[in-house]
Amino acid sequence: MSDNNATGLRDFIDWVQQRNPHEPEFNQAVRELASDIYPMYTEHQGWRAAKVLERLSEADRIITFRVCWEDDHGEVQVNRGWRVQHCGAIGPYKGGVRFHRTVTVSVLKFLAFEQTFKNALTGLPIGGGKGGSDFDPSGRSEREIMRFCQAFMDELYRHIGENTDVPAGDINVGRREIGYLFGHYRRLVNTFSGALTGKDIEFGGSHVRMEATGYGLIYFLRCMLAQREQELDGLSIAISGAGNVALHAAQKATHLGAKVVTLSSSQGTLFSKQGIPCEAIDRAIEQSGSTTDVLKTIQSDCGGDWLKDEKPWGQRCDVALPCATQNEIDADDAQALADSHCQIVAEGANMPCTEDATRLFKENKILHAPGKASNAGGVALSGLEMAQNASFSRWDQEQLNDKLLEIMQDIHAQCIQHAGDEDSYKDYHRGANIAAFQRVANAVMAQGVG
Numbered sequence: 001m002s003d004n005n006a007t008g009l010r011d012f013i014d015w016v017q018q019r020n021p022h023e024p025e026f027n028q029a030v031r032e033l034a035s036d037i038y039p040m041y042t043e044h045q046g047w048r049a050a051k052v053l054e055r056l057s058e059a060d061r062i063i064t065f066r067v068c069w070e071d072d073h074g075e076v077q078v079n080r081g082w083r084v085q086h087c088g089a090i091g092p093y094k095g096g097v098r099f100h101r102t103v104t105v106s107v108l109k110f111l112a113f114e115q116t117f118k119n120a121l122t123g124l125p126i127g128g129g130k131g132g133s134d135f136d137p138s139g140r141s142e143r144e145i146m147r148f149c150q151a152f153m154d155e156l157y158r159h160i161g162e163n164t165d166v167p168a169g170d171i172n173v174g175r176r177e178i179g180y181l182f183g184h185y186r187r188l189v190n191t192f193s194g195a196l197t198g199k200d201i202e203f204g205g206s207h208v209r210m211e212a213t214g215y216g217l218i219y220f221l222r223c224m225l226a227q228r229e230q231e232l233d234g235l236s237i238a239i240s241g242a243g244n245v246a247l248h249a250a251q252k253a254t255h256l257g258a259k260v261v262t263l264s265s266s267q268g269t270l271f272s273k274q275g276i277p278c279e280a281i282d283r284a285i286e287q288s289g290s291t292t293d294v295l296k297t298i299q300s301d302c303g304g305d306w307l308k309d310e311k312p313w314g315q316r317c318d319v320a321l322p323c324a325t326q327n328e329i330d331a332d333d334a335q336a337l338a339d340s341h342c343q344i345v346a347e348g349a350n351m352p353c354t355e356d357a358t359r360l361f362k363e364n365k366i367l368h369a370p371g372k373a374s375n376a377g378g379v380a381l382s383g384l385e386m387a388q389n390a391s392f393s394r395w396d397q398e399q400l401n402d403k404l405l406e407i408m409q410d411i412h413a414q415c416i417q418h419a420g421d422e423d424s425y426k427d428y429h430r431g432a433n434i435a436a437f438q439r440v441a442n443a444v445m446a447q448g449v450g
């Protein structure tokens with residue numbers, strides 16, 4: 001990067017930091033994208049004059065609200081809810097809702113920012129948004145979860161709609177929660193519409209939606225391997241998490257002949273040297289419950305060692321798939337993966353690697369796919385659910401799986417097109433950021449200042 005560009009980038013990063021103090025995750029996400037696109041940005045007079053990058057580092061709208069509900073003991077609980085509508089230039093705001101005690105406005109701003117560029121890579125007409133609450137569902141009864149979802153929707157319903165903003169699931173928001181949210185929305189507005197995705201198949205949901213993020217991740221990984229004339233069969237894969245994304249990635253990987261050696265929760269890692277068998281993963285997917293319960297069931301099914309308080313990254317693997325949460329891989333974890341000759345890291349979660357970890361992967365020539373590319377399968381299928389709802393139709397499983405595969409292959413091709421080829425190393429971060437930014441920036445510019 002030229003000196004001028006380096007100074008311009010630093011000034012931009014400082015400007016974002018000053019406007020968003022105490023928001024480390026949001027600043028990190030903006031920094032990561034800006035560093036990759038800045039040289040291209042400065043060469044494009046039109047974008048610069050229209051301040052497209054500056055505009056895209058400010059959400060269109062952030063809604064903050066109180067969520068008040070009664071627990072099973074009759075005690076009133078007070079939580080916070082948010083919806084960040086980041087960019088609507090390409091289509092209605094689209095992105096999940098997360099319920100977790102770590103949810104803050106910084107986390108949701110980073111997720112909504114990432115979502116805008118991820119959604120652009122899918123090629124579908126969907127803008128970017130994200131929502132959530134600091135509500136912690138662990139230990140809550142089914143009825144408490146329902147009452148919380150209804151209280152959350154009591155405010156959210158005013159801001160969403162099939163052509164305005166279409167929420168879906170994320171951490172701790174699965175088919176059950178979407179059912180409660182959708183039911184309450186439908187009753188409040190007295191209209192049956194596709195204003196949420198991830199719905200049950202019986203009321204407007206789509207085949208393959210549940211599997212899509214995890215399966216899409218493995219389809220993307222296969223493209224990365226094919227690029228190096230390698231195959232998935234026989235490789236050892238370390239996966240973190242034991243939720244929807246992790247389990248479906250594990251299921252698809254094992255069905256395709258890979259050996260999944262780890263799954264994990266915040267309490268520790270389940271390690272199986274010979275690989276977790278497909279049947280155990282299939283059964284775990286059928287089971288509902290906390291990630292720790294899921295892992296206990298898998299262990300009682302097939303053995304393996306429980307490594308208390310450990311992350312998966314100390315185990316030998318060819319491929320690492322972080323599928324838990326943001327910044328779960330730090331520099332030490334990245335070094336451990338490099339030392340064990342891991343060749344590929346593909347993100348199932350959003351921004352699961354710290355900037356130091358990302359730098360280390362690059363230095364060690366470990367291929368590293370960012371979540372906005374490799375985990376885009378979930379939102380892509382959500383886009384296809386919206387298409388089915390809008391056309392009052394239902395597509396079959398095979399058709400949808402083929403479309404998912406096609407979208408992931410197309411995202412991979414976009415990444416490769418812009419990834420560069422320094423010492424024959426493909427920089428997937430740069431590829432994804434450049435391809436996504438071009439699409440969003442052009443749409444923002446074409447629609448004038450506003």
Ligand code: GLU
Pocket residue numbers: 094095096097166167168169170171197350375376378379380382
């Ligand atoms: N939460 C998922 C994501 O991070 C899916 C969003 C959606 O389907 O709208 O992409």
